[in-house]
Amino acid sequence: MTWTLPEPMLAASVPAPALLPGWAAEPKWDGWRALVSVEAGRVVLRSRRGANLVASFPEIKSGSRQLPDATALDGELIVWESGRLAFERLQGRLQRRGAGAAHLAAEWPAHFVAYDLLRLAGTNTTAWPYRQRRAALEDLFTEHKLTTPWALCPSTTEADTVNEWLSWTAVGLEGIVFKRLDGRYEPSVRGWRKYKVRETQEAIVGAVTGPLTAPRSLLLGRYDTSGQLQYTGRTTTLPHAAGHALAGLLAPATSEHPWTGWTFSAGWGSRETLDVTLVEPDLVGEVGVDVARDSVGRWRHPVRWHRPRTDLSPADIPHTAT
Known part of the structure; x- marks a missing residue:
């Protein structure tokens, strides 16, 4: 039976960027939320609303060869332009297919910033606590030497690092996402927290x-x-x-x-x-x-x-x- 990507876990807004005990923090990127799955040569790149984006992002499809089979990630599609995140370059990709998509992929290549691990070589990891999923995600990048278009989202439990990230707004960083260290991945549940600058x-x-x-x-x-x-x-x-x-x-x-x-x-x-x-x-x-x-x-x-x-x-x- 083919494994199906779960609905993405969501975040509830909070008024202040306080890093609480038992929580980790990640940068909030100005991009498109996406989930990617690789199984038996089939690649699914799904938006938060369920659209399959793989035809619009051929660089992600070709980069999927770096991932072990039967693996799925949650993350953000981003494009850089002149040292800043350029959301409008992503917007221009949606309606492109074939040669048009390949041209834009060469001109404005997208990166997939991975911040959660949903499946690893056939093992469903959504029931694992965040700290375990995070460790496995870091090992995935290290062991498979993942390179472009894959990027590992930073994670921290240090308040000073959170404060540093909040100064990155000039490059398009939107804010901070907070995740409980012992929290599992719960589809459609607003179990994470987000602070927008x-x-x-x-x-x-x-x-x-x-x-x-x-x-x-x-x-x-x-x-x-x-x-x-x-x-x-x-x-x-x-x-x-x-x-x-x-x-x-x-x-x-x-x-x-x-x-x-x-x-x-x-x-x-x-x-x-x-x-x-x-x-x-x-x-x-x-x-x-x-x-x-x-x-x-x-x-x-x-x-x-x-x-x-x-x-x-x-x-x-x-x-x-x-």
């Missing part, structure tokens, strides 16, 4: 969704060095109180708005467009953002609205790169 920034409100009297979300921008207001991201859905409080601070655009004629997607990588109302780009707001960016610096995830900054003008906001 967030920071406070300011941006200019350039458009809204919903009515001006109670906007549902805000589209934000910053001026580039040439003086053009560039879209940088949008907020999550505003609480009703926050939306009503903004009503008196927003005015519909009365002159040629820098975003006239633009369309905005409902989400990063989505083809669905938003119905927006342009507003005079006068209001500055403070928002909470994570470290996920695209290649031009836009926030890839919706940001959290904190408060209007009526004490600041758009000229006070740092410029984006042109």
